[in-house]
Amino acid sequence: MDHRALDLLSRTPLVDGHNDLPWALRRLAGPDPAAAVAGTDLAAGLPALQTDLPRLRAGRVGVQFWSVYVPCSFAGADAVTAVLEQVELVHRLTERYPDDLGLATTADEAAAAFAGGRVGSLLGAEGGHCIGGSLGVLSALRRLGVRYLTLTHNLNTDWADSATDEPVHGGLSDFGREVVREMNRIGMVVDLSHVAATTMRDALATTTAPVLFTHSSCRTVTDHPRNVPDDVLGALAPNGGVCMVTFVPRFVSAAVAEWDVALQAAMTDAGIDHRDLRARDAFAASWAGPPCPEATLADVVAHVEHAREVAGVDHIGIGGDFDGTRELPVGLEDVSRYPALFAALLERGWSEDDCAKLAGRNALRVLRAAEEAAA
Numbered sequence: 012m013d014h015r016a017l018d019l020l021s022r023t024p025l026v027d028g029h030n031d032l033p034w035a036l037r038r039l040a041g042p043d044p045a046a047a048v049a050g051t052d053l054a055a056g057l058p059a060l061q062t063d064l065p066r067l068r069a070g071r072v073g074v075q076f077w078s079v080y081v082p083c084s085f086a087g088a089d090a091v092t093a094v095l096e097q098v099e100l101v102h103r104l105t106e107r108y109p110d111d112l113g114l115a116t117t118a119d120e121a122a123a124a125f126a127g128g129r130v131g132s133l134l135g136a137e138g139g140h141c142i143g144g145s146l147g148v149l150s151a152l153r154r155l156g157v158r159y160l161t162l163t164h165n166l167n168t169d170w171a172d173s174a175t176d177e178p179v180h181g182g183l184s185d186f187g188r189e190v191v192r193e194m195n196r197i198g199m200v201v202d203l204s205h206v207a208a209t210t211m212r213d214a215l216a217t218t219t220a221p222v223l224f225t226h227s228s229c230r231t232v233t234d235h236p237r238n239v240p241d242d243v244l245g246a247l248a249p250n251g252g253v254c255m256v257t258f259v260p261r262f263v264s265a266a267v268a269e270w271d272v273a274l275q276a277a278m279t280d281a282g283i284d285h286r287d288l289r290a291r292d293a294f295a296a297s298w299a300g301p302p303c304p305e306a307t308l309a310d311v312v313a314h315v316e317h318a319r320e321v322a323g324v325d326h327i328g329i330g331g332d333f334d335g336t337r338e339l340p341v342g343l344e345d346v347s348r349y350p351a352l353f354a355a356l357l358e359r360g361w362s363e364d365d366c367a368k369l370a371g372r373n374a375l376r377v378l379r380a381a382e383e384a385a386a
Contacts, residue, residue, distance in 0.1 A: 015354070015357050015363065016350040016351075016353040016354040016357060016366075017071065017350055019353060019357075019363055019366055019367060019370070020071035020073070020349070020350060020353065020370060021071065022367075023073070023366075023367040023370050023371060023372065024073025024074045024121070024122060024125040024131065024370070024371045024375070025070075025071055025072050025073045025074070025329070025349055025370045025371050026073065026074040026075075026076075026121070026328065026329075026370065026371030026374040026375060027072055027074070027075050027076065027255075027329055027330060027331055027333075027346075027349075028076050028135075028223060028224075028225035028226055028255035028328060028329065028330030028374065029076055029078050029135065029137070029204070029225045029226035029255070029257070029330040029331070029332050029335065030062055030075055030076065030077055030078060030331065030332070030333050030334060030335070030346070031078050031080055031332065031333070031334040031335030032060065032062045032077065032333070032334045033047075033077055033078060033079060033080070033097050033100050033101055033104075034078065034080045034097070034334075034335075035060050035062075035334040036048065036050070036051060036100065037096075037097070037100065039051060042093070042096055043096075044096055044097075044099040044100035044103050045103065047100050048100060048103040048104055048107055053104070053107075053108060053111075054108065054111070060334055061333040061334045061339065061344070061345040061346060062333050062334050062345065062346050064108065064111050065347075066345050066346045066347035067111075067130055067346050067347075068111075069346075069347035070345075070346040070347040070348060070349040070350065071349060071350055072130055072346055072349065073125040073130065073131065073370075073371060074115070074121045074122075074124070074125055074130065074131035074132075074133065074371060074374075074375070075130050075131070075132055075133065076133045076134070076135040076158070076159070076225060076330075077101045077104075077132060077133070077134055077135070078135055078136075078137045078335070079094055079097035079098050079100075079101060079134050079135065079136050079137070079141075079157065080097065080136075080137040080138060080164075080335075081093045081094050081097070081136075081137070081138050081140065081141040081164075082138075082164070082287075082288070082289075083138065083140060083164050083165055083166040083286070084287070085140070085141075086140060087143055088143060090138075090140050090141045090143060091141060091142070091143045091145075091148055093141070094136055094141035094142075094152065095155075098134060098152070098155050098156070098157065101114075101132065101134055102114065102156075104132070105132050110129065111129055111130060112124075112129060112130050112132045113127065113129035113130065113131055113132060114132050114156070115131040115132055115133050116133070116156040116158065117378070117382060118375045118378040118379045118382065119379075121133055121375065121378075122375065133156075133158050133378075134155075134156050134157045134158060135157065135158060135159040135160070135161070135200075135202065135225060136152055136157050136159070136160045136161065137161040137164060137202075137205075138161060138163065138164035138168075138205075139160060139161065139162045139163055139164075139168045139170070139171055139190070140163075140164070140166075140168050140169075141160075142160070142190075144169055144170070144186075146189070146190070146193050149190065149193060149194070149197070149199070150193070150197055152199075153197045153198065153199050157199065158199060158200055158378060158381075159199060159200035159201070159202040159223060159225060160190075160194060160199055160200075160201070160202060161202040161203075161204055161205055161206075161225065162183075162187070162190070162191075162201065162202065162203065162205070162206050162210060162214065163176075163205050163206050163207075163210070164205050165205065165286040165287075165288075166286060167179050167180070168187075169184075169186070170183065170184040170186040170187035170190060171183050171184070171187045171190075171206060171207075171210050172206065172207040172209060172210050173205055173206060173207060173210075174205055174206055174207050174208070174236040174237050175205075175236055175237065175286050176207075176286070178207060178209065180210075181209055182207065182209035182210045182212065182213035182214075183210055183213040183214060183217065187210075187213070188213065188217045191214055191217045191218050192217065192218075192219075194218075194220075195218055195219050195220045195381075195384055195385070196385060197385055198381045198382050198384065198385030198386075199381065200220070200221075200222065200223050200377060200378065200381045201214055201218050201220070201222045201223070202222070202223050202224070202225045203215075203222050203223070203224050203227075203239075203243075204223075204224045204225050204226050204227045204237070204257075204330070205227075205237065207236075208240050208243065211239070211240075211243045212243065212246075215243070215246050215250055215252075218250070219384060220251075220380055220381050220384040221250055221251035221252040221253070221376075221377045221380045221381070222247075222250060222252040222253075222377075223252060223253055223254075223255060223328075223374070223377055224239055224252075224253070224254040224255055224330075225255050225330045226255060226257035226259070226330035226331070226332045226335075227239050227254060227255070227256070227257055227262070227330070228256050228257055228259075228262045228263050228311075228314040228318075229241075229244065229254075229256075229314045229317045229318055229321070231317060231321075232263075232265075232313050232314050232317050233261075233262060233263055233264060233265050233268050233310075233314070234265070234268065235261060235262050235268045235271075237259075237262050238262055239254055239318075241321050244318060244321040244322040244326075245321055245322065247322045247323070247326040248322060248323050248325070248326055251326075251376075251377065251380060252326060252377060253326050253327060253328045253373045253374055253376075253377050254318050254322055254326065254327055254328070255327075255328035255329055255330035255374065256311065256314045256315050256318055256327065256328070256329060256330065257330050257331060257332045258306075258311055258331045258332060258333075258336075258339055258340055258343050259332050259335075259336045259339075260303075260305075260306035260310075260336070260338050260339065260340060263306050263310040263311050263313075263314055263340065264304065264305075264306035264307070264310045264340070266304040266306075267303060267304050267305075267306050270301065270303050270304055273300060273301070274291070274294070274295055274298065274300065277294075277298060277300055278290075278291065278294050281294070292337055295337075303338065305340070305341050306338075306339075306340035306341070307340050307341045307342060308340055308341065308342030308343050308351060308352060308355060309355075310340055311340055311343060311352065312352070312355055312356065312359070315327065315329075315352075315356065315369065316359075319365075319369075324365050324368055324369070325368060325373055326373065327368070327369050327373060328369060328370075328371070328373050328374045329349070329352075329369065329370065331343070331346065331349075333345065333346050353366055353369075353370065356369070
């Protein structure tokens with residue numbers, strides 16, 4: 012391992028935009044937050060998952076946005092209940108491991124936790140359906156410490172089109188634009204991962220604060236609808252926003268994306284919705300089709316470098332999506348592997364200053380801008 016990467020990440024907080032550990036814990040122990048936290052020991056290590064405290068330390072993760080995710084199968088009051096349960100789960104995690112995880116609601120609090128030797132723990136809500144169509148619920152989540160909302164997940168909401176659903180609104184509806192304006196007012200970051208390109212453009216035209224893509228890669232490098240087109244990447248500089256490149260194999264590898272298209276066709280023939288993550292994993296495990304190709308760390312590097320070229324070095328970050336995907340690129344198998352990515356970039360001639368921007372400086376700037384816009 013390049014000692015420069017370890018040294019860099021000891022001085023600069025690595026801010027990861029998206030980790031699904033809270034939902035993984037819920038899947039292991041059920042919806043009760045107390046049971047989910049008590050049912051595992053993050054300090055001892057969880058080899059069945061991709062995230063635990065020893066590996067967060069080894070990976071030099073300095074600040075983590077924990078996803079308080081709600082599947083699209085939850086709707087209305089059920090979705091609101093589930094997101095509140097997930098918020099409570101993260102709060103309980105930080106209470107159980109106070110020497111390792113420091114709950115943060117601002118950029119300064121996250122940086123202070125890192126300076127104190129803990130992982131700054133921020134919350135991000137994934138899936139706009141979790142607000143139940145209510146600006147009041149949106150504001151309540153902000154009061155509970157949620158710092159971003161991903162406008163959709165794999166299906167459209169009543170007010171925004173998803174990247175992986177049939178378009179209904181042509182982007183954002185009038186209420187969707189109202190959601191974006193309210194997020195600006197209360198200091199909640201607009202997360203454009205998962206949304207349709209039309210929704211990305213509508214949101215950028217509406218927002219007065221910088222946006223994040225908390226776990227998306229580049230459409231030009233891998234032609235997948237979850238990735239960001241070049242025109243949108245180019246719009247991040249005037250907006251001040253950041254694309255946090257993700258590691259999900261079908262988003263970073265053209266070969267895996269092509270395999271996934273074949274998997275989707277087989278699932279459709281079987282009458283199963285490919286957008287249902289649990290159903291997808293179960294079907295893939297028993298599918299008689301070809302084996303899934305492997306993505307690699309080099310694939311991720313290609314996306315990071317393309318995003319730097321098109322958006323600019325001040326508008327890139329990292330959002331691994333650990334414990335939100337079963338498979339990961341070779342070389343980036345769990346949260347302990349972040350230094351390997353930065354070592355590869357340094358070896359390719361990236362400056363330490365540019366690596367520091369990618370690692371977390373850019374993402375914290377967006378968070379501070381949201382706070383200042385709401386002040």
